[in-house]
Amino acid sequence: MLLPEPADMYVLLVRTDYSDESAWLVALKAATAAYDVGDFERGGACLQPVQRPELAGLTPDDLVLLPRDGYISVLAVADARTMHDQTVLFVDLNEYNDQIGRTFRAVPEEVEPITTNLALGNMDFFEFADSTPPDGVFRGF
Template sequence: MPSTLPSTECMLVVRTDFSDQGAWEAVRAAIGEPDEGGYLEDYMLGVEYVDDVTYRELPVEQVVGLLTDDYESSLLAVVDEATIRSPEMPIVLVDLNELNEEYGRTMRVVPAELPSIEVNVHIGNMDFFEFADNADEDGVFRGFPE
């Protein structure tokens, strides 16, 4: 049985697929790419990567169950098999805001959009559902229509 996830103020990005080290490194690099809004510097202080084979192939629900009570972020990101195998690298994002009626709702998001979501949800500018409701038909949020 895997141990609980680290207690942190940061949003965790948990790796559950270990089939391709290069793809994992590409996901990490894509999350760290500068965004047009200039949020990168502030955002990068709010991410902690969990790269531990203990969490290999765990379903998202089980990963959520390993969070500690003092986990402060209202979001959790999971890099699973679908993330690793897709050229777009859509990461699973989970809403952990207990005040939301849809606690535990998930969507997929391309890495380039993750910083904007994290920042806007963290400062209370937007809610998770505003992004999830604007995901494409395949359930992946790629940004708001222009």
């Protein structure tokens, strides 16, 4: 399985749980929704879904090892927990740091700012991961 190179400014959303199609649709809608944050206009996260049965059950450690069609620095993952609580798992794939495989989760409202800031290079993965509380779920700064 070869992970495709995402479209410009997009992050791949790799689906690894196929147990409930309706839960997937709810999670995808939550992750890509535009959330109102006062005066700042958001357009929703630019996520490019990757759905292939051979991805079922893969862990972050497994995903890090998958071959890629081009450079990919981060993955968003829709796993079994995502289907339950809509949090999105982020996995660091940046080969230029020593934290490959590092993860954190994010509530749907924070997916767009994370993906946008990572795509633009405004922030690095570690800045979000380091700001995640002990429960592992990033809820914003």
